[in-house]
Amino acid sequence: MPELERTILDALHRDLGARMVPFAGYEMPVQYAAGVMKEHLHTRARAGLFDVSHMGQVILRGDDAAKALETLVPADICGLKPGRQRYGVFTNAEGGIVDDLMIAHRGDHLFVVVNAACKAGDIAHMRAHLDCSVEPVEDRALLALQGPDAEAVLGALVPEAATMRFMDVRTADSDFGALWISRSGYTGEDGYEISVQNGRAIAFAQALLADGRVAPIGLGARDSLRLEAGLCLYGNDIDAETTPVEAALEFSIGKARRTGGARAGGFPGAERILREMETGAPRRRVGLLPEGRAPMRAGTCLYETETAETPVGTVTSGAYGPSVERPISMGYVPTTMAAPGTALFGEVRGRRLPVTVAELPFRPSTYKR
Amino acid sequence: MKFTEDHEWLRAEGDVFVVGVTEYAAEQLGDVVFVELPEEGVTVKKDDEIVVIESVKVASDIKAPVDGTIVAVNDKLGDAPALVNEDPLGEGWFFKMRIDDPAAIEGFMDEAAYREMIA
Incomplete structure (x- = not known):
C-alpha cells in the first residue's frame, strides 16, 4: 500500500x-x-x-477556458460572472458522473476544487481534453x-x-x-x-x-x-453509474446547456442526460427516514413490501443525524416510488424495517443568499 | 469485576452477572445512537453476537462472553442509548445473564490486567 x-x-x-x-x-x-x-x-x-x-485545487487558464470546460461539464460556465462560483459535475460518455466539483470565476482564470480521491484522474482528464492550461495548485x-x-x-x-x-x-x-x-x-x-x-x-x-x-x-x-443538508458524497451517492438526473442534480445543468438553450449539449453523455431531463430517469436519489432509531447505512437494500423478494433500490448514505435527532439516509428508488411519503422497507440485519421517502434536505440550509 | 479481551465487563449481582462495555470501548465506539438488545429468556453461546451498537460512526456487535441465559436487558437504552457513553460501567449496562458454568469466567482479567492490556 x-x-x-x-x-x-x-x-x-x-x-x-x-x-x-x-x-x-x-x-x-x-x-x-x-x-x-x-x-x-x-x-x-x-x-x-x-x-x-486533501481536495484538489486546480487553476484553468486560457482565453477560452470556460468554453473548454463546458465540453466536460454540463454546467453553464460561460455564463459564470467574475467573482462567482457554481457547482458542476464531470460526466462520461454514458452520462455517468466522473466527479463533482466547484468552479469559480476568478477574473483572469477559473479555479476548480475537486474531490481528493478523484483529483489525479480529474487533472489527467482535463489535460487530455481541455485546450487551456491546467495547473494543479x-x-x-x-x-x-x-x-x-x-x-x-x-x-x-x-x-x-x-x-x-x-x-x-x-x-x-x-x-x-x-x-x-x-x-x-x-x-x-x-x-x-x-x-x-x-x-x-x-x-x-x-x-x-x-x-x-x-x-x-x-x-x-x-x-x-x-x-x-442532503449533499452528495462522491463514490457513495453519485458515481460513474449515476447520471445527474438520476441523482436529482438537475440544477447543475445550466439552462443554456439544456435542449433549446444557447449552447445545448456538447458535454459527454449529453444525449442521455438531456433525454432524461425531458422524460425523467427510471430511478432517482431521494431522502429516506427510517422508522425507529436504527440507522440504515450505505448498502442497505430497499424493498417495496415486507416480503418482496427483489430489492427496488439501495441506500447510498445513512447515519444518525445529530441535529434532526433521528436516523437519516439517502438512496436510489424507482422514480415511481420517489414521491415523499412513499412507504418502503429497508433490510437491516435480516429484518425488514419501515422507511419513508422524504424531501431533501433533512434540515433547511442557512446560506447567505 | 471481570474484563474480557473484547472490552466487556461482568459484575456479579446475586446469582447473575451484569454485562456492559468498558469506558475504553465506549470511547472507541464514539457517540452511541442505537442499541439493539437480545430478548429476555434466550439462551446464548459464548461469542454469539447478541447486542448491536450503532454509533455515529459505525455498527458494532457485542458478543456473549460465556454460555448462559439472558435474564434481563437494560430497556433504558432504547430511549437513551447515550448512557453507554455517559456511564458505561453503571447505567449503560446491556444485559444480565445467568452463567451455565461459573468457572467459565475464571480466565477473564481483573481490572489491573485489563488496564495493562489497553495501556
Whole structure:
C-alpha cells in the first residue's frame, strides 16, 4: 500500500488530539477529542473549522477556458460572472458522473476544487481534453469555516469576507497572505472555504481557532453535516453509474446547456442526460427516514413490501443525524416510488424495517443568499 | 469485576452477572445512537453476537462472553442509548445473564490486567 500523504496542517491536528484515519490517500482527522456528535452540533450552533486540504485545487487558464470546460461539464460556465462560483459535475460518455466539483470565476482564470480521491484522474482528464492550461495548485492549503458564527469570526480577520454572498468568490489580502475565499461549503450552513498559502496555513488556522466560537471538526461530523443538508458524497451517492438526473442534480445543468438553450449539449453523455431531463430517469436519489432509531447505512437494500423478494433500490448514505435527532439516509428508488411519503422497507440485519421517502434536505440550509 | 479481551465487563449481582462495555470501548465506539438488545429468556453461546451498537460512526456487535441465559436487558437504552457513553460501567449496562458454568469466567482479567492490556 502506498504511503499516506499528510496535509500541511497534520501537526496541528495531532496537537489538537485528532484521531487520524486513512481517507482518499491521506491521513485525515476523523474526529477530535469532543467526538462526532458534539463537533456536529457545535458547527450548527457556532462555527467549525475543517481541513479540506486533501481536495484538489486546480487553476484553468486560457482565453477560452470556460468554453473548454463546458465540453466536460454540463454546467453553464460561460455564463459564470467574475467573482462567482457554481457547482458542476464531470460526466462520461454514458452520462455517468466522473466527479463533482466547484468552479469559480476568478477574473483572469477559473479555479476548480475537486474531490481528493478523484483529483489525479480529474487533472489527467482535463489535460487530455481541455485546450487551456491546467495547473494543479500544490502550494496552498484549503480550510472550511462553517456555521452561524463563521461570518463574524472570519470578518474579524478579513473584514470584506462579511460582505460576500453565498457562492461569491474573491481574493483578500490579510495578515496570512492572499486568501482565496468563497462563501460556500459542505454542511448546509453559511460559511466559507478559504485557500491559503501553505506557509501561512497553520498560523491562519490557529488564528481562527483562537476565537472561542471556533472548534476543529473532523471528517465524521463533516459526513453527518452534509447528509443532513442532503449533499452528495462522491463514490457513495453519485458515481460513474449515476447520471445527474438520476441523482436529482438537475440544477447543475445550466439552462443554456439544456435542449433549446444557447449552447445545448456538447458535454459527454449529453444525449442521455438531456433525454432524461425531458422524460425523467427510471430511478432517482431521494431522502429516506427510517422508522425507529436504527440507522440504515450505505448498502442497505430497499424493498417495496415486507416480503418482496427483489430489492427496488439501495441506500447510498445513512447515519444518525445529530441535529434532526433521528436516523437519516439517502438512496436510489424507482422514480415511481420517489414521491415523499412513499412507504418502503429497508433490510437491516435480516429484518425488514419501515422507511419513508422524504424531501431533501433533512434540515433547511442557512446560506447567505 | 471481570474484563474480557473484547472490552466487556461482568459484575456479579446475586446469582447473575451484569454485562456492559468498558469506558475504553465506549470511547472507541464514539457517540452511541442505537442499541439493539437480545430478548429476555434466550439462551446464548459464548461469542454469539447478541447486542448491536450503532454509533455515529459505525455498527458494532457485542458478543456473549460465556454460555448462559439472558435474564434481563437494560430497556433504558432504547430511549437513551447515550448512557453507554455517559456511564458505561453503571447505567449503560446491556444485559444480565445467568452463567451455565461459573468457572467459565475464571480466565477473564481483573481490572489491573485489563488496564495493562489497553495501556
